[in-house]
Amino acid sequence: MKPALFSYSAPQSVEEALEVLASDEMARPLAGGQSLIPTMNFRIAAPSALVDLRRIGALNGRAVEGDVIRVGAMTRQRDLERDGAVQRANPLIAEVLGNVAHIVIRNRGTVGGSIAHADAAAELPCMLLATGGSVVARRAGGERTIAADDLFLFHMTTSLEAGELLTEVRIPALPPRTGYAFQEVARRHGDYALAGVCALVTLKDGVCSSVRLAACGIASKPTRLAESEAALLGAPPEGEALGRASDAARDYATAADDRQASADYRRDLVSALVRRTVTKAADRARERA
């Protein structure tokens, strides 16, 4: 479990990093290393060069600006989790992060790294999708914003292009009258989810004026549960509407049987998690009203 030979650099600026990456298509950016380094040690990945982003100060800030939380890609997950201003702006973030691996891993793992890695069972991509967030991608001579809905293409595959570097993650603040919840089932504390659901429920006069639901671990990418959202919209978050939302979620669980869960079990899991997270989010929405 020793990596193959690679070169290493730690540039001070995004421009410099982009330059190195552009000069060698086998080079990879190194963020927290919590996924990349093990795959290199297993020799599943053998990049020719690692471009370590940790010295780039510009990738490390975070700020709540109006109704958007801007998070530098290299922000350590644990720092985001413990940030009071972020917690006030959107308490969902800390709830989700509490399920990401273990504290020692979150101490090194980065927000941008996890999202760019785009594991279909990972929590942060699911959260970004549920909140309707986006990322900023820089390339030599320009940048673009990619909405979460357009970012995740497949397990470990995003719409980031060669030569692009994810530099910032933008997470909307929690809207008014909105409750939130994240719950997952994993084999062990801190493992990737067998199924996880992130729910945002906005209530107006006792009915759902907005519902956003996303799931991880159940398909080839993090997935919006649009049919479940539709079943709840305009209805109270309980009873028959909740039943329909919960049932509708089953069909999104398309992952085949694997060693930890049958497809049937995953369908039941996502269905149950939709009921539980929507109920909890609705309770919280009422508390905030």
Next chain:
Amino acid sequence: MSTRQFGEAIERNADPALLRGEGSFIDDIDLPGAFHAAFARSSVARAKIRSVDVSAAEALDGVLKVYTCDNIGALDAPLPLLIPAPDLTHPRTQRPLARDDVFYVGQCIAMVVAVDRYVAEDAVRLIDIDYVPLPVEMDLEKAVEDDAPRIHADVPNNVAGRFCVETGDTDAAFAEAEHITRIKIRLERSTAAPLECRAIAARWEAVTGELTVWDGTQATLSVRGGLASLFRIDEDKVRVIAPNVGGGFGQKIMMFHPDEVLVPLASMELGRPVKYIEDRVENFIGASQERTQIHTLEIAAMKDGRVIGLKDDFLHDTGAFIPYGIAVAHVSSTSIAGPYRIPNFRVTFRPVYLPMVQVTPYRGCGRPHACYAIERAMDQLASELDLDRFEVRRRNFIGKDEFPYPREGLIFADGLQVIYDSGAYEETLNRLSEAIDVEGFRAEQAAARDQGRYLGLGFGFYVEGTGLGPYEGGYIKIHPITGKVYVNTGLTDQGQGHETVFAQIAAEQTGARVEDVIVVEGDTGAFEWGVATFASRAAVCSGNAIHKAAVKARAQIVEAAANMMECSKEDIDLRDGAAWVKGTDRRAALAEIATATNPLRYAFNEPSKSATQFAPASRHDGPQLAEGRTPGVEATDYYSPPHATWAFGAHAAVIEVDPELCTIVVKRYLCIHDCGRMINPTIVDGQVMGGIAQGVGGAFYERCEFDEEGIPLNANFMDFLMPYATEVPDAEIMHSETPSPLNPLGVKGVGEAGTIPVAQVYASAVEDALQPFGIAPIREAPLTPDAIHRMLKQASAA
């Protein structure tokens, strides 16, 4: 009265260094100029090897040598069968490096020695191996069928041997029975996964002809014997040292893993130290595993629940080879009746070759299997006879006054008859039942069900034959200058706390302070008689040997002190590092006594002056060391147990099952353990808790998975689910002490006990929790959320 040392909850004296990172594990040992080894391993389960091309690897810069079966000389032969047995008719062991055939994914085919491990791994990937894959059968039950592909062409049905053990008259018991319960259970393959993988370093000194081997083994003396034999080097020229070792759990009692002979060979040939530090993947595919057995069990009972007979037929997965003989299966067969009288039983079993890495003992060694089988059957019997689960056990326990309880005709893993030496089974179960408050729990369970919450109570009882022979030794001396007590034995420690408990035993007799006792083991250069650390035997075998040596040392100290202080021996009291004249403040420190008993020519310090030739105190008319006397305070003794001593205990858990998510939460976990007299309750707690943690792995998480072609699917810590601390319940550990009558200290072993009943506890608790859903009985371990989901679905469909 002496200050008590034995039995005190003294802090482990090895911990401060280990916790500060000051331990010295094999990879920490700096051997200047060392080369590093890595292995090319089979990527297919069963195949003919058409060719192995190492030319590109040999040509790589930094590679010193590439070994294959063609250039290892006399080592190119099957490795030893460690424990032969008459009925093991078809034993097969592997060669250090495969010749012509491979038998499992992970089998070593070539060894690269290079300037560092990075280069060695680069070179491994350049070795081109051409395989002709052969068909495999991975299913244990199908592998014994006549038309199944054979792992070894000359082993029919893949069966290594057919075994039968019997006590009493089983057929008569079944003829007399009023009720017969039948169950079939299955345990899955797992691995010990020590946090420090296996490791070895060897240094050949051409000038002196000495071979020094640092091996993370549980069996330094046995490894030395094997190396002396394989390399034809006299024992005095081979020194095997196990420094700090990060967990063994049986995986490191297995010898020889191929590296253990090839690394010394490379050092001898290349004239430089060579290191092999196994990595995690290699540990998952190349180091011993254990656990799969399928038991078909029948118990013959009377209507009142008394079990009068038992028949068990089981298949044991031994992997592709059987180097450790049938130890695991044999222990299963002889432990099957557990704590129950069951006077008549017959166990037949077949170890079966399957194309996976070999099976050798892993903590529990056959006992968790037997416990799961008999305890699941007892639960089933209770259910069928409509008896309380506790009550059916009470009616079958061997009573406190029935010990010693022999099982005629049954030979245990030590080659000696099974005789349970002592126990208090019913008392222990009653205490457990009170601690749970079974009545209170039933009320809580009913109330929870009304709220749609499902709680279950599970428990299991176990016995463990511990402290197996043949023997161990103990050496004790008092350093003549510093006065510290120096102790040796032939064992090795992998974190159990030998250094603390052996120090307590020595201190108890000599009056030394525990912190002034130096325990050195795991080094054939320090003590060269004994066997190894395994079978929960350290406290029993080495503990009693050290005790016996310490009793002799005590007599020497008392006599010398009485002479020095001119009093009678009866007036001497040993405590606080000194000999005291009772009722006075007159004392002689152990250092002074040790000095005085060692006639000196030179004085190094104040006390030693009195031992030199002109000092009044050492004036002699004749020889200064009288004929028949030995210098100093020094003694050696040995302990060989008459047979195994049987520890026992009971665990229980309250588990809540979420029937929708199919997840569990352990609300309470209780354990009562009895290992006879405890040398140190803190160490006992640690052993029991560690055992429970590994038991939890086997009960709900850990399983080595392979596909139909024999490819390992989860050979890493992401996919092999070793429980984290967050998955291991905070157990309430209670102690019980029923001394063993077999040995002077009255101790029994404790190393493996905690693992034994955990799968049964989880299964019975989940079964109890989900009883309202009418699920089928649980028959497989590990249990998983997916399995719970399946059982609930099946129940609702029915």
